[in-house]
Amino acid sequence: MRRYLRVTRVFLAATLSAGLEYRINFVAALLSSLGNSAVALLGLSLFYSRSGGGTLGGWSYPQALLVVGFFMLAQGFISVVLQPNLNKIAEAIRTGTMDFTLLKPIDAQWSVSTRNLNLLRLGDVLVGVAILIWALLQLDGVRLGGVLLSALLFFCALMSVYSVWFMLSTTAFWLVKTENITELFNGVFGAARFPVAAFPAPVQLALTFVIPVAFVTTVPAQAVTGSLSPTLGLLAPLIALLLFLGSRLFWRHALASYTSASS
């Protein structure tokens, strides 16, 4: 465990010094984080300004803000941690550098998942946290237990998102390019911007059970507002655990059939 922490520190320092080379990029990335949230808020406020202080599928404005906050946070997690690491798997397999990773005396899945961080996109995380705090301040009757539960559920959600991304990227052992599959993930993930209740009934079911986007943003927000059904609350960690195990098994299976680029 100590070794893993030490290696993490080395990885972090390396990506930080690489990232600081591009200072203008940081400003541009920060601008696009702010723009991103401004657009999300504009999209949201359109629903409330028109229907005369109405609701979005029964959600009040601050409640829906929670969803937007979780969405930005999840987006930040994807662009800071997942994208820079997992998109490199395909390249590493193609060019043969994956072999070096596999030879190292640390867990390969862990290593390919944490080697790079895109700190430029930290703005997304900050904006997400700011929106969440803003929403919490506007809501009445928020309980500490609800907030803690929501944090736990969101952690499970990130685990699920990681696992799905990781499995999609692992297909690179058989397919040459995976960027397009992750592109498709982004397309579907866009639906997480709004509470699931805002969609027509059949779509709600699909977003909860077929493509469980609901668990990433709606379920943690429900934990805060106290409208979470126990079934969904229990299902969330279960799904996260299953997906994580799935990603682990899939990775093992992929490695077993990997013949390396050079041998």
Add this chain to the structure above:
Amino acid sequence: MARSRLVTPVSLVKARVLLANGFASMTAYRAEIIIWMLSGTLALVMMLIWMAQASRAAGGEIGGYNGQDFASYFLSVWVTGQLLVAWVAWELDFQIRQGTLSPQLLRPLDPLWVHYFHHLAERIVRLPFMVLLVALFAWLTGAHFSSNPLDYLIFLVLAMVGFTMRFLWEYCTGLLAFWMESSTALSELNWLLYAALGGFFAPLSFYPPLVQDIARWTPFPYMVGLPAQLLAGKATLAQASWGLLVLAGWTVAFWLLRAWMWRSGLRRYGAVGA
């Protein structure tokens, strides 16, 4: 030498060859093209939500739109958005950074045209899948489209000019790579502006008055919202011709900007050691 071919129009023969070449290379990417099509879901997500909102509202409509009207508008927005896709900023950024732009400069042809016709060719590959998907969505949602053939003709013209505008704009963004380390972060900002003011979130009349006033001076509502309204049968001929005029003005402005950026950028590029 570079100066002589700065704004040269492309000859018809070259155009035909470029288009055929683009078509051949794009058909190789048909799986990817379908995936790209499917990943542009914003208009569809907004469609579903607005339809649900309308069905819950008193009288079944919001701001003069019932569920079917929303379906028609957003499906049209989706179609228009598909016709306006441009990825040239990413390609230019890559070419300038990696130096693969250099061999292109040796050809007696402005690289702009290669990109432009490749984009057009990709539209042709996209078209059959697009029509299929729209037909499916329209059947599922009960969307209805304009019955006036003239609307479709003007739609095509508007979409063509709109695409050219978006293409030039993205081209200028990509050319920024001559001066900046990475222009792709800006490309994301571009998309946000385009999506917000173009009308991807709602018809423009739903926006706050201040935003509407700002949007009117930008090319975006005429690139997406207006052609979409034409398809949905909700725009008049007068609106369409005014929009076309504004859009043409913006396109000329960006054409000149592109020419100027290309000239001064190339001078810089040469100085770096290409």
